[in-house]
Amino acid sequence: MEVVDVCQKCVNLMESIYWSQLETRAYRTHCHDITLVVCKLWPTLVEALQQRNPNLCEVPGAEEVFDALKAELEAALAIVNKCCAMRQFDKLIDQGNTKRFLTMIRENLFMRSREAFEYTMRVCPPKFRKKSPASSTGRPESASSAASGGSAERIRFADDV
Structure with missing residues (x-):
């Protein structure tokens, strides 16, 4: 197959x-x-x-x-x-x-x-996972935390344990 x-x-x-x-x-x-x-x-x-x-x-x-x-x-x-x-x-x-x-x-x-x-x-890799300058892990941040410049809330992906 x-x-x-x-x-x-x-x-x-x-x-x-x-x-x-x-x-x-x-x-x-x-x-x-x-x-x-x-x-x-x-x-x-x-x-x-x-x-x-x-x-x-x-x-x-x-x-x-x-x-x-x-x-x-x-x-x-x-x-x-x-x-x-x-x-x-x-x-x-x-x-x-x-x-x-x-x-x-x-x-x-x-x-x-x-x-x-x-x-x-x-x-x-998925298209939506682009490394942003604010994110050191390579994961995109949520819109609210990216707008404020902080990284308090991150979007959770399947590989997060």
């Missing part, structure tokens, strides 16, 4: 994870944590795809980054869907295996999404 197709598949998987997580019955907190990881990367990938940036495909190493992300997203969607179907009795029979898988998938997905985020920011 082409890198753009894999990125689009990743976006679709992220949306599926989000909507599936809303219906979970078991391990809601763990599923919500997975959704938080996904929601931080989603806007960045969508913007890169909407810009139709040719750099996304041309840089070597893109296939490995997004294929690994896609594999983790597929595993995350499968486990979230499993949590949607689980009942209390299923949790007792499961003996915590699903919880261990959720924790493992959350950690792996966090690493893969961070890797994809850094790659996307390096290869095709």
Whole structure:
């Protein structure tokens, strides 16, 4: 598959994870944590795809980054869907295996999404992130703080923790 197709598949998987997580019955907190990881990367990938940036495909190493992300997203969607179907009795029979898988998938997905985020920011940075003279971090400041010359309020981005 082409890198753009894999990125689009990743976006679709992220949306599926989000909507599936809303219906979970078991391990809601763990599923919500997975959704938080996904929601931080989603806007960045969508913007890169909407810009139709040719750099996304041309840089070597893109296939490995997004294929690994896609594999983790597929595993995350499968486990979230499993949590949607689980009942209390299923949790007792499961003996915590699903919880261990959720924790493992959350950690792996966090690493893969961070890797994809850094790659996307390096290869095709968003147009709205231009370094202003008032900002030393490279992030634009809000209109009120830029007008006053101060940096009290900054716009929060997906990479802010």
